[in-house]
Amino acid sequence: MSVSYHAAAVRWPGATRCIQPVAPITLVAVVAVVACVSASRPASGVEPADLARRAGLRVVGSAHLTLITDRPERAGDGVGDLPRLFDEAVSTWTRHYRLDAERVGAWRATGCLIVDRDRFRAAGLLPTDGSVPDFENGFCLAERFWMMDQSNPAYRRHLLFHEGVHAFTVTLLRATAPAWYTEGIAEYLATHRLQTDPPASPRFVAMPLPERPADVEQLGRIERIAGLRRERTMPSLAQIFDLPTRDHRDLGAYASSWAAVAFLSGHPAFREAFHATELQPLDGRLTTRLRATADWDGLRADRDFDAFVADLDYGYDFARMAIDWSPGGPLVAEQHAAAAADRGWQNTGWSLAKGDRCSFTATGRVTVGPASARPLESEGDGITLRWYRGRPVGRLLIAQWVEPADGGRPSFQILAQGASGTCAAAADGPLYVKVNESPGDLADNAGAFTVFLTPR
Ligand SMILES: [Zn+2]
Numbered sequence: 001m002s003v004s005y006h007a008a009a010v011r012w013p014g015a016t017r018c019i020q021p022v023a024p025i026t027l028v029a030v031v032a033v034v035a036c037v038s039a040s041r042p043a044s045g046v047e048p049a050d051l052a053r054r055a056g057l058r059v060v061g062s063a064h065l066t067l068i069t070d071r072p073e074r075a076g077d078g079v080g081d082l083p084r085l086f087d088e089a090v091s092t093w094t095r096h097y098r099l100d101a102e103r104v105g106a107w108r109a110t111g112c113l114i115v116d117r118d119r120f121r122a123a124g125l126l127p128t129d130g131s132v133p134d135f136e137n138g139f140c141l142a143e144r145f146w147m148m149d150q151s152n153p154a155y156r157r158h159l160l161f162h163e164g165v166h167a168f169t170v171t172l173l174r175a176t177a178p179a180w181y182t183e184g185i186a187e188y189l190a191t192h193r194l195q196t197d198p199p200a201s202p203r204f205v206a207m208p209l210p211e212r213p214a215d216v217e218q219l220g221r222i223e224r225i226a227g228l229r230r231e232r233t234m235p236s237l238a239q240i241f242d243l244p245t246r247d248h249r250d251l252g253a254y255a256s257s258w259a260a261v262a263f264l265s266g267h268p269a270f271r272e273a274f275h276a277t278e279l280q281p282l283d284g285r286l287t288t289r290l291r292a293t294a295d296w297d298g299l300r301a302d303r304d305f306d307a308f309v310a311d312l313d314y315g316y317d318f319a320r321m322a323i324d325w326s327p328g329g330p331l332v333a334e335q336h337a338a339a340a341a342d343r344g345w346q347n348t349g350w351s352l353a354k355g356d357r358c359s360f361t362a363t364g365r366v367t368v369g370p371a372s373a374r375p376l377e378s379e380g381d382g383i384t385l386r387w388y389r390g391r392p393v394g395r396l397l398i399a400q401w402v403e404p405a406d407g408g409r410p411s412f413q414i415l416a417q418g419a420s421g422t423c424a425a426a427a428d429g430p431l432y433v434k435v436n437e438s439p440g441d442l443a444d445n446a447g448a449f450t451v452f453l454t455p456r
Contacts, residue, residue: 044124048110048144055123063105064090065164068125069113071149078153079113081202082160085194088204089161093168093189098279109167111160112146120146140166154194155218161190161204175282179245183254184261185278191216191258209262211315211440224255225309232408237263237305238298241287263308264290266318270301300325303401303410310411311344315440320344325401327351328430331358334454339396339433341366341378341445345412346433350453352400352425357456361420362396366447368437378435380419380449388438391417395436396449402427422456 044051049059052068060067062083071079094104112120120126126146132139138147138159145163150156165186169175175182188208193215195203210216228234240260243253264274273293280289291298307323321344328351337348352358362380369375376383382395395417402413412432416423433451
């Protein structure tokens with residue numbers, strides 16, 4: 001899958017600009033503008049749709065979008081569906097921000113889907129006065145936006161919705177929030193799949209955390225997060241909060257900002273505080289306001305975020321992956337703990353000091369599935385027909401949360417695996433157990449192993 005990435009949004013009173021996804025590993029210049037720009041009309045004062053028609057450009061529209069393109073009309077390319085899908089997306093954004101539907105009813109954006117920029121410049125639809133930089137893939141200025149045409153229909157739609165979220169939040173909510181939020185929420189609210197059920201028209205289905213790679217062709221964010229982890233360049237949540245706008249120039253920053261918003265929106269410990277914060281002014285104090293919410297624990301948030309991105313995968317199940325960080329008691333005699341197949345890392349309640357050893361034996365059976373029609377039964381060694389992250393699905397894993405001494409973000413370090421064996425503690429802290437399976441496939445698992453732990 002090729003990756004794409006987004007660059008920066010720079011805000012100033014009454015308008016926003018966003019430089020959008022570009023070809024892989026190409027940096028996009030960010031232009032800081034501090035002047036107030038009135039962007040509702042072209043300089044000529046003539047309605048964009050009229051300018052477009054005079055220039056022989058195609059205009060398609062809906063309640064909330066006028067879309068102008070020089071893209072040759074091709075049967076089945078889906079461009080004619082875009083305005084209707086945009087309206088469906090606007091309904092989702094309206095609910096997200098709990099806006100009054102009547103107020104949103106009159107709201108309208110104008111988007112240019114561009115093959116040849118010169119045609120738009122000549123038509124007076126792409127400013128040449130410097131108010132719009134030479135963007136790579138997309139740019140938003142208040143309720144107007146421009147985007148280069150994309151060969152992939154799913155990615156074209158994603159760009160349209162990403163710019164649409166900027167236009168929506170800047171004009172209706174006067175958003176001037178920090179870059180991690182504005183870009184993260186644009187990614188989050190743009191992510192969707194297309195529900196196709198012929199002969200009915202395709203429908204926009206919000207899918208902020210995608211369930212399958214096929215739903216989000218060419219986005220590559222989950223893969224980029226995994227790459228950042230491998231490269232040991234994944235930022236912490238606190239570092240993402242502080243990302244300056246100028247750093248939003250590559251997929252890493254965009255993927256990180258999306259991950260931060262997805263995490264805060266989905267994690268049971270943070271989602272209420274986050275959403276309550278989103279319903280307040282989306283201004284430069286958004287992060288400060290979030291951190292000031294009752295019960296906000298920055299260290300806990302950082303740790304839960306690290307755990308989220310370490311295990312992030314399609315369909316990530318927040319409720320089943322939530323982690324109990326309590327310290328546990330010292331393991332000084334044989335103890336046992338359950339390892340449920342339908343949960344992520346589970347605290348055994350028993351801790352070891354770094355270097356201490358213990359032996360373990362897992363009894364019982366669990367069911368994992370159904371990847372096929374029939375669920376599979378597993379003992380502690382796992383099922384060698386199916387693998388996840390290099391280990392058989394259904395295998396018992398034993399781990400500790402470890403802060404790496406040589407850099408990189410902390411994560412669960414697997415100490416041992418299988419139905420029985422020994423392990424040596426890599427850190428001071430509790431032992432965690434898990435039945436190996438994708439964090440998006442836990443819901444249809446059942447049963448638990450009983451894991452006996454004996455100090456040695
Ligand atoms: Zn953007």
